[in-house]
Amino acid sequence: MRLPAEWEPHAATWITWPQNARDWPGKFAPMPWAFAEIIRKVANSAPVDGQTERARVLVGDEKTEKRARGQLAKAHVDMDRVDFFRIPTDRGWMRDCGPCFVERGGPANKTVAVSGFGFDAWSKYPEFRLDAKVPGAVAKLLGMEILPAMHKGRLVVFEGGAIDINGRGTLVTTEECCLDPEVQVRNPGFTHADYEAVFASSMGVSNTIWLRNGIKGDDTHGHVDDFCRFTDARTLVLCEEKNADDENHSILEENREILEGARLEDGSRPQVIRLPMPAPLFFDGLRLPASYANFLITNAAVLVPTFNDPNDRLALGILSELFARPVIGIHAVDLVWGLGTIHCLTRQEPLGK
Numbered sequence: 001m002r003l004p005a006e007w008e009p010h011a012a013t014w015i016t017w018p019q020n021a022r023d024w025p026g027k028f029a030p031m032p033w034a035f036a037e038i039i040r041k042v043a044n045s046a047p048v049d050g051q052t053e054r055a056r057v058l059v060g061d062e063k064t065e066k067r068a069r070g071q072l073a074k075a076h077v078d079m080d081r082v083d084f085f086r087i088p089t090d091r092g093w094m095r096d097c098g099p100c101f102v103e104r105g106g107p108a109n110k111t112v113a114v115s116g117f118g119f120d121a122w123s124k125y126p127e128f129r130l131d132a133k134v135p136g137a138v139a140k141l142l143g144m145e146i147l148p149a150m151h152k153g154r155l156v157v158f159e160g161g162a163i164d165i166n167g168r169g170t171l172v173t174t175e176e177c178c179l180d181p182e183v184q185v186r187n188p189g190f191t192h193a194d195y196e197a198v199f200a201s202s203m204g205v206s207n208t209i210w211l212r213n214g215i216k217g218d219d220t221h222g223h224v225d226d227f228c229r230f231t232d233a234r235t236l237v238l239c240e241e242k243n244a245d246d247e248n249h250s251i252l253e254e255n256r257e258i259l260e261g262a263r264l265e266d267g268s269r270p271q272v273i274r275l276p277m278p279a280p281l282f283f284d285g286l287r288l289p290a291s292y293a294n295f296l297i298t299n300a301a302v303l304v305p306t307f308n309d310p311n312d313r314l315a316l317g318i319l320s321e322l323f324a325r326p327v328i329g330i331h332a333v334d335l336v337w338g339l340g341t342i343h344c345l346t347r348q349e350p351l352g353k
Contacts, residue, residue, distance in 0.1 A: 013042045015347075033075065038303065
């Protein structure tokens with residue numbers, strides 16, 4: 001069992017067409033066009049090593065699919081590389097409620113399956129019954145085996161944005177998300193050891209790096225994909241807030257100290273590259289989790305959220321030095337009002353054989 005790294009070859013990238021206006025109150029109108037741009041960058045990309053990547057889009061019903069097709073066509077998306085799946089959702093943040101695709105077997109008999117985690121809307125919101133059914137529905141439609149993530153006789157509740165991995169056995173996550181005993185408690189009573197056992201059995205992880213807390217404005221209570229990501233098997237980018245008066249400064253510096261003492265699965269130390277934060281972004285009095293670390297790696301590019309900020313150019317430059325594929329900025333000032341951006345909205349499906 002192995003959860004491949006995001007930079008490994010994809011068969012597809014999954015996304016849910018925006019349907020719930022409550023996710024972007026007062027800003028829902030531009031959302032389909034923001035999603036269309038993400039989908040266009042996936043579906044219209046040039047083949048890599050002869051392999052194209054498909055965009056797979058969840059829609060709740062026939063009417064929504066028809067509307068999505070029309071808007072994607074207007075955005076000049078290559079519709080021959082877009083698949084629609086009529087699976088109803090509550091909110092549809094695919095990184096968290098979508099299927100965790102894992103590889104099983106060796107090189108000669110490798111298959112892709114779904115490691116089935118539970119989902120309860122970040123242990124915060126009441127609407128999640130439809131979202132929780134997404135992994136099973138996708139597995140059934142694709143003819144994949146679903147492997148429920150069980151531990152101590154119960155289904156483990158977990159989200160994809162809570163982790164990042166290097167594909168070699170190391171995973172990074174936060175204690176705030178996994179272990180807080182009072183706030184948004186996914187799996188009551190779980191310890192570090194419990195989670196590490198789940199990571200090993202469900203994703204093939206042998207080494208976990210435990211960071212402390214996530215950034216402010218993060219509705220999920222500590223998702224790591226908002227501030228710390230692997231860019232290759234030995235390198236992580238970690239967000240940096242230079243303004244000592246900003247509440248994220250001490251949070252990110254504490255995580256830097258932890259990473260400086262961390263080890264990879266082979267005992268070596270990771271390389272840590274600092275990635276700037278944009279200036280704090282607010283809407284309707286609420287601080288938003290604006291971060292350049294919420295990027296998506298596709299076969300052909302790295303899609304990075306940008307915020308009309310002077311640090312946009314610096315962040316894109318840093319990431320361009322770390323990836324051998326083009327780094328492309330995607331405007332995300334409106335998108336982040338949903339309290340997440342590009343990585344939160346998507347989930348990669350590995351190529352398999």
